[in-house]
Amino acid sequence: MAAAKPAPTELSRRVTEAVSEARRLHDGQGRKGTAVPYLAHLLAVTALVLEDGGTEDEAIGALLHDAAEDAGGEPRLEAIREQFGDAVAAIVAGCSDTFEEPKPPWRERKQAYLDHLVEPGVSESVLRVSLADKLHNAGALLRDYRTSGERVFERFKTRSAADQLWYYRSLAGIYRERLPGPMAEELARVVAELESAVGVETA
Numbered sequence: 459m460a461a462a463k464p465a466p467t468e469l470s471r472r473v474t475e476a477v478s479e480a481r482r483l484h485d486g487q488g489r490k491g492t493a494v495p496y497l498a499h500l501l502a503v504t505a506l507v508l509e510d511g512g513t514e515d516e517a518i519g520a521l522l523h524d525a526a527e528d529a530g531g532e533p534r535l536e537a538i539r540e541q542f543g544d545a546v547a548a549i550v551a552g553c554s555d556t557f558e559e560p561k562p563p564w565r566e567r568k569q570a571y572l573d574h575l576v577e578p579g580v581s582e583s584v585l586r587v588s589l590a591d592k593l594h595n596a597g598a599l600l601r602d603y604r605t606s607g608e609r610v611f612e613r614f615k616t617r618s619a620a621d622q623l624w625y626y627r628s629l630a631g632i633y634r635e636r637l638p639g640p641m642a643e644e645l646a647r648v649v650a651e652l653e654s655a656v657g658v659e660t661a
């Protein structure tokens with residue numbers, strides 16, 4: 459017997475406003491080491507969140523998840539709170555590594571973010587948007603590795619494949635525990651493919 463069809467989530471004009479804000483805030487930024495407009499990443503992450511059953515606030519959080527860290531720091535976070543509310547601001551804050559400028563050293567910053575994801579108080583909303591973000595990044599990395607090889611790692615601060623693999627492998631393990639489901643499984647698959655493509659010598 460077919461299950462009852464669930465009512466689709468209705469999206470209000472807040473979502474369109476967030477798309478517009480995301481475009482404005484990241485205008486002129488490209489994806490790391492490429493000419494691809496940053497908005498492409500934000501739209502892709504938002505699609506992953508909605509496909510995973512995410513709420514409107516989570517979709518807006520996805521559109522703005524990099525806005526505080528990469529486009530205005532804590533004042534930006536407060537502006538997002540004013541415009542879109544506490545729930546969205548909490549998602550943006552929970553998806554940010556740091557608001558410090560200059561940013562702390564890479565390994566320290568990523569370890570702190572991993573520690574944050576395993577805290578008992580981290581919300582399902584933060585986990586969903588954060589997982590969608592990492593899944594899109596890992597997928598792009600795998601695709602670019604296949605076309606460009608080792609050079610793709612030069613776009614990262616540490617320039618090290620081993621560091622990136624360590625980070626993604628750690629993330630995949632955490633999401634499988636904390637937000638099990640198709641997205642966590644997909645990230646684990648992408649990370650495994652990335653590890654086998656890059657080769658064991660760097661792992």
Ligand SMILES: [Mn+2]
Binds near residue numbers: 499523524591
């Ligand atoms: Mn991102």
